Amino acid sequence: xxxxxxxxxxxxxxxxxxxxxxxxxxxxxxxxxxxxxxxxxxxxxxxxxxxxxxxxxxxxxxxxxxxxxxxxxxxxxxxxxxxxxxxxxxxxxxxxxxxxxxxxxxxxxxxxxxxxxxxxxxxxxxxxxxxxxxxxxxxxxxxxxxxxxxxxxxxxxxxxxxxxxxxxxxxxxxxxxxxxxxxxxxxxxxxxxxxxxxxxxxxxxxxxxxxxxxxxxxxxxxxxxxxxxxxxxxxxxxxxxxxxxxxxxxxxxxxxxxxxxx
Amino acid sequence: xxxxxxxxxxxxxxxxxxxxxxxxxxxxxxxxxxxxxxxxxxxxxxxxxxxxxxxxxxxxxxxxxxxxxxxxxxxxxxxxxxxxxxxxxxxxxxxxxxxxxxxxxxxxxxxxxxxxxxxxxxxxxxxxxxxxxxxxxxxxxxxxxxxxxxxxxxxxxxxxxxxxxxxxxxxxxxxxxxxxxxxxxxxxxxxxxxxxxxxxxxxxxxxxxxxxxxxxxxxxxxxxxxxxxxxxxxxxxxxxxxxxxxxxxxxxxxxxxxxxxxxxxxxxxxxxxxxxxxxxxxxxxxxxxxxxxxxxxxxxxxxxxxxxxxxxxxxxxxxxxxxxxxx
Numbered sequence: 001x002x003x004x005x006x007x008x009x010x011x012x013x014x015x016x017x018x019x020x021x022x023x024x025x026x027x028x029x030x031x032x033x034x035x036x037x038x039x040x041x042x043x044x045x046x047x048x049x050x051x052x053x054x055x056x057x058x059x060x061x062x063x064x065x066x067x068x069x070x071x072x073x074x075x076x077x078x079x080x081x082x083x084x085x086x087x088x089x090x091x092x093x094x095x096x097x098x099x100x101x102x103x104x105x106x107x108x109x110x111x112x113x114x115x116x117x118x119x120x121x122x123x124x125x126x127x128x129x130x131x132x133x134x135x136x137x138x139x140x141x142x143x144x145x146x147x148x149x150x151x152x153x154x155x156x157x158x159x160x161x162x163x164x165x166x167x168x169x170x171x172x173x174x175x176x177x178x179x180x181x182x183x184x185x186x187x188x189x190x191x192x193x194x195x196x197x198x199x200x201x202x203x204x205x206x207x208x209x210x211x212x213x214x215x216x217x218x219x220x221x222x223x224x225x226x227x228x229x230x231x232x233x234x235x236x237x238x239x240x241x242x243x244x245x246x247x248x249x250x251x252x253x254x255x256x257x258x259x260x261x262x
Numbered sequence: 263x264x265x266x267x268x269x270x271x272x273x274x275x276x277x278x279x280x281x282x283x284x285x286x287x288x289x290x291x292x293x294x295x296x297x298x299x300x301x302x303x304x305x306x307x308x309x310x311x312x313x314x315x316x317x318x319x320x321x322x323x324x325x326x327x328x329x330x331x332x333x334x335x336x337x338x339x340x341x342x343x344x345x346x347x348x349x350x351x352x353x354x355x356x357x358x359x360x361x362x363x364x365x366x367x368x369x370x371x372x373x374x375x376x377x378x379x380x381x382x383x384x385x386x387x388x389x390x391x392x393x394x395x396x397x398x399x400x401x402x403x404x405x406x407x408x409x410x411x412x413x414x415x416x417x418x419x420x421x422x423x424x425x426x427x428x429x430x431x432x433x434x435x436x437x438x439x440x441x442x443x444x445x446x447x448x449x450x451x452x453x454x455x456x457x458x459x460x461x462x463x464x465x466x467x468x469x470x471x472x473x474x475x476x477x478x479x480x481x482x483x484x485x486x487x488x489x490x491x492x493x494x495x496x497x498x499x500x501x502x503x504x505x506x507x508x509x510x511x512x513x514x515x516x517x518x519x520x521x522x523x524x525x526x527x528x529x530x531x532x533x534x535x536x537x538x539x540x541x542x543x544x545x546x547x548x549x550x551x552x553x554x555x556x557x558x559x560x561x562x563x564x565x566x567x568x569x570x571x572x573x574x575x576x577x578x579x580x581x582x583x584x585x586x587x588x589x
Contacts, residue, residue: 011398013518013519013537013538013541014536014537014538015398015537016401016537017398017401017402019402026398026402037519038519095376096367096376096377096379097370097371097374097375097376098376100371122398122399122518122519123397123398124397125379125380125396125397125398125399125522126377126379126380127363127367127379128363128366128367128370128376128377128379129367130367131335131363131364131367131368131371132367132368132370132371132376134335134368135339135367135368135371135372136371139449140334140335140336140449140450141335141336141364141368141450142450143360143363143364144360146512156453160513161359161360161361162277162359162360162464162466162467163457163458163464164272164455164456164457164458165455165456165458166333166452166454166455166456167452167453167454167455168450168451168452168453169450169451169453170449170450170451171449171450174449174450179512180512180515180519180520181511181512221376221409222374222375222376222408222409222411222414223375223376223378223406223407223408223409224406224407224409225404225405225406226392226405226406226407227404227405228397228402228403228404228405229402229403229405230401230402230403231396231400231401231402231403231544231545234544234549234562234563236561236562236563236564236567237564237565237566237567238565238566238567239556239561239567239568239569240566240567240568244570244571244574244575244578245578247568247570247575248575248578248579248581248582249582251550251566251568251579251582252579252582252583252585252586254566255527255548255550255566256586259527259548259565259566261469261470261526261527261547261548262470262494262527262583262586
């Protein structure tokens with residue numbers, strides 16, 4: 001089974017976000033970059049599927065600047081077989097559809113049974129790219145997967161939606177997106193890290209995947225980020241004084257009469 | 263019809279967040295002299311259509327066919343694309359739910375464009391839309407603008423746009439939408455749905471959220487959070503620490519790798535306020551923090567703070583709330 005996992009390099013979730021001087025990007029100076037947490041579940045699941053079947057190939061694909069190669073190496077160290085780095089200055093500023101177009105272009109001619117994503121890229125938080133890749137490649141889509149069974153020609157997935165859980169069946173090939181809880185991602189072993197250095201990591205630019213510079217990046221995108229800003233800072237409010245019984249009474253009173261929210 | 267709004271129907275009922283989207287569409291259309299078409303996909307749709315009518319779209323489109331009885335992103339996006347084409351829409355509103363995000367993204371891709379996703383405010387600027395959306399789970403906000411060229415797909419964050427007052431007398435014309443799709447085109451299908459067995463409300467749609475963290479000492483005490491939530495008619499949430507410790511299921515996690523919520527009232531019990539947690543709830547209107555440690559970061563953003571043991575305070579609070587509700 002050929003499994004392709006798309007990963008995105010993002011700032012660690014413990015990062016305090018600062019805005020860069022251009023007002024459009026985050027200040028990257030003190031950022032620790034990690035594989036987007038949901039993408040780690042996708043990598044782990046791909047490895048488990050391959051191990052379960054005893055055969056297959058796991059390819060990790062990432063679009064991003066030079067530093068994204070580190071995340072691809074990490075995925076190889078976890079056990080992926082090969083990596084593809086989509087690297088071109090022309091890709092910068094791509095919105096979700098343009099990104100989906102680039103990712104689809106990169107894999108459409110590679111054998112693929114399953115295309116795995118994390119349910120969202122932590123950071124831009126859009127959850128659009130998996131659905132768009134599915135649409136571009138004409139494939140079915142199941143997102144937010146918390147449990148997955150992979151047969152030979154179909155998968156059965158369990159997922160959580162608002163106020164319910166769903167069981168979804170779908171044929172292979174398919175685009176699948178992982179939710180937290182799907183598995184426990186492994187840490188790369190020392191042996192894995194050593195082996196990763198020798199595994200193939202291919203770099204592809206826009207021309208190599210048949211996309212013109214005009215179609216890619218901010219220029220090729222239908223939406224643009226004008227600016228980034230920090231949310232208005234909240235002020236610390238009242239600390240209630242008194243014994244437990246007292247403060248409980250005060251709080252209910254304040255919420256009812258002052259804030260008028262209960 | 264210039265705005266098409268996609269209405270999510272679950273168990274024959276139109277979702278509240280879709281009614282918010284319908285109301286926002288109505289407000290925008292009134293400002294600019296546009297018309298609104300509301301699309302419902304599913305089967306049956308009668309009850310949902312009656313509800314949607316009261317939110318005053320100019321027209322209701324019903325994609326009511328056995329094929330739509332269970333959800334598939336393929337069939338539902340085919341319906342939305344057909345509605346957008348038929349109505350020649352320049353703007354499409356969808357609520358940013360699980361279904362909404364999938365359907366909007368798939369449909370937008372059919373039109374070779376992106377979605378302005380999960381926005382919390384929108385503004386018309388010439389022939390484009392300027393939107394604001396949280397990024398990094400609310401640690402920052404991005405202003406994102408569409409370029410010229412129709413249609414523009416926008417998903418609206420649930421619980422942010424007001425649903426407005428329904429008018430039970432409104433009687434928009436309703437027509438059936440025929441969607442050019444065959445059963446064999448649909449390769450995924452929902453075979454089973456289990457409604458969450460929960461006495462409380464869905465986290466992302468709740469007006470009030472009561473969350474618990476490590477200060478509760480153990481899973482055996484988590485019912486104290488549930489008790490207060492129940493008394494308030496609130497949803498229950500949890501910090502990542504207790505989810506990772508296995509005290510409670512991941513679906514309750516609030517924060518950067520869980521749910522992002524913006525209720526009117528958020529009560530954090532025994533939660534210190536790690537950055538990734540604050541990211542998931544700091545846009546709540548009112549925040550209450552109960553924590554033993556007076557230096558816990560959660561107090562820096564709380565409107566009302568109680569320095570004390572959540573295990574002691576919670577039962578007392580629940581009692582006080584019950585008293586208030588019975589008055």
